Each structure stands twice: as structure tokens, then as C-alpha cells.
Amino acid sequence: xxxxxxxxxxxxxxxxxxxxxxxxxxxxxxxxxxxxxxxxxxxxxxxxxxxxxxxxxxxxxxxxxxxxxxxxxxxxxxxxxxxxxxxxxxxxxxxxxxxxxxxxxxxxxxxxxxxxxxxxxxxxxxxxxxxxxxxxxxxxxxxxxxxxxxxxxxxxxxxxxxxxxxxxxxxxxxxxxxxxxxxxxxxxxxxxxxxxxxxxxxxxxxxxxxxxxxxxxxxxxxxxxxxxxxxxxxxxxxxxxxxxxxxxxxxxxxxxxxxxxxxxxxxxxxxxxxxxxxxxxxxxxxxxxxxxxxxxxxxxxxxxxxxxxxxx
Amino acid sequence: xxxxxxxxxxxxxxxxxxxxxxxxxxxxxxxxxxxxxxxxxxxxxxxxxxxxxxxxxxxxxxxxxxxxxxxxxxxxxxxxxxxxxxxxxxxxxxxxxxxxxxxxxxxxxxxxxxxxxxxxxxxxxxxxxxxxxxxxxxxxxxxxxxxxxxxxxxxxxxxxxxxxxxxxxxxxxxxxxxxxxxxxxxxxxxxxxxxxxxxxxxxxxxxxxxxxxxxxxxxxxxxxxxxxxxxxxxxxxxxxxxxxxxxxxxxxxxxxxxxxxxxxxxxxxxxxxx
Numbered sequence: 001x002x003x004x005x006x007x008x009x010x011x012x013x014x015x016x017x018x019x020x021x022x023x024x025x026x027x028x029x030x031x032x033x034x035x036x037x038x039x040x041x042x043x044x045x046x047x048x049x050x051x052x053x054x055x056x057x058x059x060x061x062x063x064x065x066x067x068x069x070x071x072x073x074x075x076x077x078x079x080x081x082x083x084x085x086x087x088x089x090x091x092x093x094x095x096x097x098x099x100x101x102x103x104x105x106x107x108x109x110x111x112x113x114x115x116x117x118x119x120x121x122x123x124x125x126x127x128x129x130x131x132x133x134x135x136x137x138x139x140x141x142x143x144x145x146x147x148x149x150x151x152x153x154x155x156x157x158x159x160x161x162x163x164x165x166x167x168x169x170x171x172x173x174x175x176x177x178x179x180x181x182x183x184x185x186x187x188x189x190x191x192x193x194x195x196x197x198x199x200x201x202x203x204x205x206x207x208x209x210x211x212x213x214x215x216x217x218x219x220x221x222x223x224x225x226x227x228x229x230x231x232x233x234x235x236x237x238x239x240x241x242x243x244x245x246x247x248x249x250x251x252x253x254x255x256x257x258x259x260x261x262x263x264x265x266x267x268x269x270x271x272x273x274x275x276x277x278x279x280x281x282x283x284x285x286x287x288x289x290x291x292x293x294x295x296x297x298x299x300x301x302x303x304x305x306x307x308x309x310x311x312x
Numbered sequence: 313x314x315x316x317x318x319x320x321x322x323x324x325x326x327x328x329x330x331x332x333x334x335x336x337x338x339x340x341x342x343x344x345x346x347x348x349x350x351x352x353x354x355x356x357x358x359x360x361x362x363x364x365x366x367x368x369x370x371x372x373x374x375x376x377x378x379x380x381x382x383x384x385x386x387x388x389x390x391x392x393x394x395x396x397x398x399x400x401x402x403x404x405x406x407x408x409x410x411x412x413x414x415x416x417x418x419x420x421x422x423x424x425x426x427x428x429x430x431x432x433x434x435x436x437x438x439x440x441x442x443x444x445x446x447x448x449x450x451x452x453x454x455x456x457x458x459x460x461x462x463x464x465x466x467x468x469x470x471x472x473x474x475x476x477x478x479x480x481x482x483x484x485x486x487x488x489x490x491x492x493x494x495x496x497x498x499x500x501x502x503x504x505x506x507x508x509x510x511x512x513x514x515x516x517x518x519x520x521x522x523x524x525x526x527x528x529x530x531x532x533x534x535x536x537x538x539x540x541x542x543x544x545x546x547x548x549x550x551x552x553x554x555x556x557x558x559x560x561x562x563x564x565x566x567x568x569x570x571x572x573x574x575x576x577x578x579x580x581x582x583x584x585x586x
Contacts, residue, residue: 012426016427027440141571141572147563157549157550161553256527268528290432
């Protein structure tokens with residue numbers, strides 16, 4: 001991983017972040033509804049026109065779009081994303097507060113995803129076009145076709161209503177409350193990942209060195225564990241990294257179903273009550289995390305693939 | 313005769329094509345198939361369990377769940393068709409322009425695509441749909457805004473491959489107009505692969521549209537749509553489980569059929585995949 005490459009990547013990230021922030025800011029600017037009015041109505045009273053005008057000036061809403069954007073951007077660079085209208089607290093604090101529950105859930109489902117899909121993918125690849133392979137393929141097919149919001153509802157009605165293992169209303173953030181959301185989130189991802197594990201292992205199994213090893217009479221399981229798997233690791237790590245990004249971003253639906261106090265839940269509520277600073281902060285924050293993970297994945301190559309190290 | 317031979321040779325494709333046609337038929341002939349009016353509320357029938365009169369039960373407002381599920385096919389298919397045609401046209405156009413003209417145009421379009429791709433799609437779609445105001449049109453716009461990149465990238469790479477062929481060179485030397493080169497020589501060469509990718513996407517797109525509706529940012533009540541029906545059913549999880557069972561089954565079946573159709577079409581048309 002050359003320094004030049006890293007710098008290039010960082011510049012790219014900055015451009016994307018800038019673009020995303022501009023885009024979201026523009027969107028909130030164009031969207032119907034007056035933030036000043038929304039903010040004041042949140043307090044429960046109908047604001048007078050004078051008060052509205054005053055609040056607009058206080059929030060800088062009377063300024064042109066670019067000035068408003070510049071002001072917001074300057075704040076963001078100083079670590080201040082403004083005040084949330086509906087929560088009455090700094091956006092940054094709210095984001096940090098909501099980040100950990102989502103992070104825990106995403107991590108848990110990532111672990112579940114790996115535990116399910118790596119063995120299944122390997123088995124399917126070894127027994128290619130035999131019944132275990134077909135079985136795994138049917139499973140992955142069901143996995144990608146079942147919407148996670150429906151799966152969540154089924155889990156809730158089975159484990160919550162029938163067996164009474166969890167509370168249907170949700171909102172518990174302990175380990176027991178974590179399992180169902182994490183599994184729900186993991187299943188669709190696991191299905192996709194299993195397919196990729198299978199394809200990656202299959203590709204490796206058809207390499208010349210595998211044929212060579214077989215000819216030399218090396219045991220099939222030694223070939224698999226010592227040669228094929230380490231080689232297949234690299235693309236798989238990339239995919240795990242990328243999945244983690246989309247897990248973090250894709251939690252909204254599951255969080256709503258299980259009433260999990262995470263970022264997705266927060267974002268949906270913020271959008272529903274037009275809490276613009278919170279929405280802008282959320283989108284930027286997700287973009288930052290997502291791209292941070294992408295860069296980490298890139299960097300991990302250098303450690304996992306000796307060829308890249310030598311090529312430096 | 314040719315067609316029958318083709319269909320016989322590819323049994324899997326034929327089966328799923330038939331099923332897909334049945335689903336489309338249900339959508340088109342919904343008024344004749346559905347036993348009741350999906351909008352008709354009969355309050356004394358509220359939350360009836362599945363019985364002989366209402367085969368899948370009734371919802372909170374006494375509307376027939378089966379009829380609503382059947383009409384839901386219509387809503388979902390219409391939204392998906394709109395979504396896919398928009399993304400297909402925009403993505404392909406931008407991709408072809410980027411690939412054919414190259415240079416600065418290519419840079420701008422592809423950096424824009426990079427920007428969209430380096431970001432979890434559903435998050436942005438939710439933000440767009442929510443901020444523009446929740447309704448079906450905005451849900452379609454939102455998902456189109458985040459998913460055109462796939463087609464742009466694909467068509468660009470295909471154009472780059474075709475562009476180098478001798479017949480394009482020949483056409484250029486002959487002084488053929490650029491528009492004619494694009495429409496007569498380039499598009500026919502890439503359209504196959506593009507269509508396959510559209511068909512394989514139908515299922516995924518349906519799921520995304522349904523999740524937006526489920527979150528309240530897509531179709532709005534009282535439209536019969538599976539995502540909203542599931543969201544409404546959420547409240548009555550213990551009391552009326554049939555409210556969430558049938559729309560869910562409908563989504564899963566339709567998504568599976570279209571996914572399988574896409575897969576088998578790809579197996580037939582994409583020689584590289586075999």
C-alpha cells in the first residue's frame with residue numbers, strides 16, 4: 001500500500017463526503033416545509049409571524065442557499081452539526097448516543113453471518129453439483145428472497161407472541177434483546193455471502209496448484225485447509241468489510257421492527273418529523289463510517305497479501 | 313415452432329416465465345379475480361380471522377385481505393416497472409455517453425457514480441423519499457437515484473469493449489453519424505446483457521420498494537400494497553397474525569419467481585456464465 005495511493009484515496013473520500021453533504025443539504029433545502037415553523041411547532045404552541053421571522057433569522061434561513069451550506073459546513077469541520085429540532089440536543093451527541101446500539105447489532109450480525117455462511121459456502125463448493133450444494137443453494141435463494149421486515153415480524157410472532165421468550169414491544173438492549181434483531185439482519189446477508197464464499201472457493205479449487213497438489217498425493221483436507229482457504233481469505237475479507245458497511249447502513253428496517261434505539265430508528269423518526277440537521281448529520285456520519293471501513297479493507301490487503309507488500 | 317423448441321430446451325426458464333406471466337395476469341385482471349373491493353371498509357367485519365367468506369381474513373377496517381393482496385400485485389408490479397425503466401434508461405444513456413465519448417464527460421459521470429456507490433443505497437433512498445415527501449412516485453425516484461449507477465457502469469464497460477471493434481472503426485471511417493453509430497451499432501450489441509441485468513434485478517427492486525413502503529416512505533394508505541399491509545399488521549401481531557402472513561407470502565413468492573426467471577435467463581443468454 002503505497003503512500004501515494006493512500007493519499008489519493010483520502011482525497012477521493014473527501015470529494016465524496018463533500019458531494020454527499022452538498023446533495024443532502026440541497027435536498028433538505030428543496031423539501032417542502034419550513035424548518036423554523038417545524039422547530040417552533042415542536043414546542044407545542046402556534047408561533048406568531050414575528051416569532052417565525054425572528055427564528056428564521058436566528059437559524060440563518062433568510063440567507064441564500066450557498067451561505068447556509070457554507071455555515072453548516074464550517075460547523076461540521078469544527079465538530080458541530082447544529083442542534084436537532086426534535087430532540088433538543090446537539091446532533092453530534094445524538095449520533096454518538098445512537099451509534100453504539102447500532103454498532104453492537106451490526107457486529108453481532110456480522111459474526112452470525114460469518115458463522116453461518118463460511119461453513120455452508122465451503123461445503124457447497126466441495127460438493128459442487130451434489131445434493132449438499134443444491135441444498136445450500138436453495139437456502140441462499142430463500143435467504144435473498146425473504147424480506148427482512150417480514151422475517152422480523154415472523155420471529156416476533158413466534159418467539160414473542162407464541163413462546164414469550166422476548167417482549168414484542170422490544171426496546172431492550174441487553175444480550176437477549178440483541179439476538180433476534182441480529183439474526184434477522186444477518187440472514188439476508190448470510191445468503192449473499194454464502195454464494196460468494198462458494199464461488200471464491202470454487203475458483204481456488206480449479207487453480208493449477210490444487211491439481212498439482214493432488215497429483216503429488218497430498219490429502220484433500222490438507223489441500224483445503226493449508227492451501228485453498230488461505231488463498232480464498234483475501235477476497236472474503238474484502239467482502240466482510242463491505243458487508244459490515246451495508247449492515248451499519250441497512251439496520252433501519254430491523255431497528256424499527258424491534259424498536260431498537262439505534263441510528264436507523266433515529267433517522268426514520270428524524271425524517272418523519274423533518275428534523276433536517278439530524279438527517280444531514282446522519283447521512284454524513286453513515287457516509288464517513290462506510291468509507292472509513294472501505295479504506296480499512298484496502299489497508300488490510302497489505303497485511304493479508306504478501307505479494308502487495310513486496311510490490312511496494 | 314422455433315419458440316416451442318426453445319422453451320422445451322430450457323425447462324427451468326419456461327416454468328418461471330409461465331409463473332411470471334401468471335403473476336402479471338393477476339395484476340392485470342385483479343378486478344375480476346379479487347372477491348371484494350380492496351378499499352371497501354365494513355366496520356362490523358373488523359379483524360375477522362380467515363373463514364369461508366374472507367379466505368385470508370379481514371383487516372382493522374374490515375377490508376378483505378385476499379383482495380388487498382391481489383391488488384397489491386398491481387401496485388408492486390407497476391412501481392417496479394416504472395423504477396426499472398427509469399433506472400435502465402438513465403443508467404444506460406449515461407453509461408453509453410461516458411463510454412463512447414470518454415474524457416471529461418466520462419470523468420464527471422463516473423465520479424458521480426462512484427459517489428453514489430460508495431454509500432449504502434437504502435440510507436440515501438430513505439432520506440430522499442422522506443425529504444421529498446412520502447408517496448409512491450418519490451419512492452421510485454429515490455431508489456432510481458441510487459441504483460442507476462449499476463447500469464451506467466455496466467453499459468460503459470460494454471461500450472468500451474465494443475468501441476474497439478473493427479466494424480465501429482469502419483463505420484467511423486465511412487463517415488457514419490455518431491448518433492447512427494450509437495443506435496445502429498453499439499446499442500444492439502450491448503442490449504442483451506443490459507436486459508438480463510434488468511430482469512435479475514426485478515426481485516431486489518421489489519424488496520427495496522416494499523421496505524420503503526413498510527417504513528412509511530413509499531405507497532401510502534389506503535393503497536393496497538404489501539409493505540404497508542405488513543406495517544399495518546405489525547400492530548396486530550398477537551391478535552391478527554393473518555394480517556402479516558399473507559402479504560409476506562405474496563412478496564416472497566413473487567420475488568422468488570422473478571429471481572429464478574432472471575437467473576435462468578442469465579444462464580441461457582450469458583455464455584460467459586456457463
